[in-house]
Amino acid sequence: MAVIGSSMGLPSVSDIFASNVLRLVLALLAASGLAGLLLDFARMLRLHRKMPPGPMPWPIIGNTHLLPKVKPWYYFEQLSKQFDSPVITFWIGRNPTVWINDAQSASELLEKKAAVYSSRPRMVVFAELTGMQQSSDPNAKVPGTNLVTMFYGERWRVHRKLTHQGVGLQQVRRYRGFQNDESKVIAYDILRSPEQYVAHYERYAASVVSIIGFNRRVSSIEDPIITEVIAVMQKAAELKVPGKEFPMLFETFPWMARLSPSLFPWIFKGLGRRRRGQEFFYTLAEEAHTKDPDQSCYVNDLFKEQPKYNLRKQEISSLAGNLFGAGSDTSSSTLITFTLACCAFPEVLPKVWEELDRVVGPHRSPSWEDEPELVYTKAFVKEVFRWRSVAIIGGQPHAPVSDDEWNGYIIPKGTWTQGNVWSIHHNEKDFPDPDRFNPDRYMKDSPESRPFPNEKGYMTFGWGRRVCSGQGLAEQGTFITVARMLWAFNIQKALDEQGNEVPVDIFSYTDGLNWRPQPFKCRFTVRSPEIRAAIEREGRQALQDLSEYDGESEAMDRFFKHNKQEA
Ligand code: HEM
Helix, strand or coil: CHHHHHHCCCCCHHHHHHHHHHHHHHHHHHHHHHHHHHHHHHHHHHHHHHCCCCCCCECCCECHHHCCCCCHHHHHHHHHHHCCCCEEEEEECCEEEEEECCHHHHHHHHHCCCCCCCECCCCHHHHHHCCCCCECCCCCCCECCCCCCCCCCHHHHHHHHHHHHHHCHHHHHHHHHHHHHHHHHHHHHHHHCHHHHHHHHHHHHHHHHHHHHHCCCCCCCCCHHHHHHHHHHHHHHHHCCCCCCCCHHHHHCHHHHHCCHHHCHHHHHHHHHHHHHHHHHHHHHHHHHHHCCCCCCHHHHHHHHHHHHCCCHHHHHHHHHHHHHHHHHHHHHHHHHHHHHHHHCHHHHHHHHHHHHHHCCCCCCCCHHHHHHCHHHHHHHHHHHHHCCCECCCCCCEECCCCEEECCEEECCCCEEEECHHHHCCCCCCCCCCCCCCHHHHCCCCCCCCCCCCCCCCCCCCCHHHCCCCHHHHHHHHHHHHHHHHHHEEEEECECCCCCECCCCCCCECCCCECCECCCCEEEEECCHHHHHHHHHHHHHHHHHHHHHCCCCHHHHHHHHHHHHHC
16 A cells, blocks of 8 residues: 555655654754753743843843934943942843943942952953953963953953053153153144044054054154044944843854854954954064164063063964053044043133143243142042043953842852943932033042042943053143143134034034044143243144154054055
C-alpha cells in the first residue's frame, strides 16, 4: 500500500516521519525559546521590583519604546518627578539602567561609595566593537586599551596614574604660562575676526592639549585636528546617547556583535573611522618622540614609561588621544556656552565689570595672581559650569563592582549607572529658577546661595574615582579665559539689518552627551580704547612667546590627505 501511495503522489511513511520530527523540533525550539523568554522576563520583573522605581519593562525591549528621539535627560528628569524618587530605573532592552537625578543621591552613591561605583558597565559597541576592550587585567586575553571605558582594576590604575603625570592637579600649574598665552590669542583673534569666535575657542582648546601632549601648538583654525577631530567627537557623543540611534540591539543581545560586520554597515563604517583615529594618535606621538626625544612633553614621558608598564602601541595612542578626545571639545563647548549666557543675560555683566575694572584696570588683562580678589568672576565661572554643563549626563556611565543598596532598593553589580547632570543642576531646591544664569547663587552671603553636597557647588566633572582627570586643567583654563573675555568685551546679541537684536535661544543645544549651543551669531564690542591696546599688545607678545611650539606635522598631513582620498 505504501508503495502504491507513493507512486500516486501521496507522502511515504518516511516522509511523514521526517516532517513530524521537523515539526517536533520546531515546536521544541519554540517552546524552549518561549520558556527562555518567560524566564528572562521573570528575571526582569524580579529586578524591577527590587531596583529603584521606574516604568514597567516589557519583555526583550524593556522601556526602549518610551525613549525620546533625542535629549533623554529631560525625560529622565520628568520620570524622577513622576516616580517621586531621585534615583530611577529605566530598562534599555533587557538591561536595567539607573539614573541619578539629584545632587544628594549622586553624592551618596558616586562619592561616598566611590569604591563601589568605580567601574564602567560592559559597553559592547563603544568598547568591544571599537577594539578598545574593557578588561583591567593586564594578563587578559584581550586587555583594555582606554581608561575612559576600562573596568576598574589594575590596568585602569596604571592609565589613570600616567594620565595624572600629564594633566594631574600637580602638573597643570606648570602649563599656566602657555595656557594664558593661548587665551590671550583668543582675545586678539576675536578682535580681528569676531564672527569666527567658535573656531577661535576650538583652536585654543586643541592647542593647549597639543602643546602638553606633543610640544606642538595648533596655530590655525584650519588645522585638521580642529576641523576633523572635534567633528568626530561631536558625532561620537551623539551616538553614545540612549535614543533613536543608540545601537541598543548589540547591548541587549551581545552575541549579535559576533555576526558579520557586513550585516550592519552603517555602524561599522563609523567604528572603522574610530580605529583609524587610534592609529593616528600613535603616529603623532611617534613623530613627536622621534623629532626630539629629550623635549619635555607628555608623549615623551609615555615612551619613557613604556618598558616599565609594558605599554602597547594602542595604549600609548589612547593615552595621547584622550587629551584631544576628552579635553578639546569639552573645553571649547564650555566657552561657547559662556558666550551664549552673556548674550541671553546681559543684566549680569555690569557687576562683573565693576570687579574686573577695580582689580585689574584697563591697561593689562586679568592674571592668575588676580584670582583671589576676583570673587564675583569666580562665581561667574562656576555658574558657567553649572548652567549648561557640557557633559550633560556626566560623561560615561559608572557601574558598581558589587551589588549595592540604596534606600532599601538593590542596584546589581555592573548596572549602567548614570548621573543626570541636567537634572542635578536643574533642581529648584538647590538652584532656584535654574534656567536663569545667575552667578549670585555662588556668592556666600547671597540669599540665592544654597548648600550643596560638595565644596565646588557643581558636579560638572563627574564623581569619585572616575572624576575627570583633566578637571584642574579645564577649570584653570576656563577661569583665565572667561575672566579675560569679560574684561575685554561686551558680548551681546547680534543685530539684524534693521539694527534690532537677534534673539538667542537658551534651549537650542546639540543632541550629544557633550552638548554645545547650536550656532548663533553674537557681537563682541571692545570695552575701551585702552583695553583694545592691551589686547593687541598682549596678543602679539603671546604669539611671539608661543612661537617655540610652532611646527608642522607631516604625519598629520599624510593622515588627513589619505582620509580625504578614501572619502
Ligand atoms: C570643561 C572641560 C571638561 C569637562 C566638563 C569634563 C567632564 C568629564 C566628565 C563628566 C567625565 C566623566 C567622569 C565620571 O565618570 O564620573 C570625564 C572623564 C574624563 N576626562 Fe574630562 N572633562 C573636561 C576636560 C577634560 C580635559 C581637559 C581632559 C584631559 C586633558 C579630560 C580627561 C578626562 C579623562 C581621561 C576622563 C576619564 C576618567 C576615567 O574614566 O577614569 N577632561 N570628564
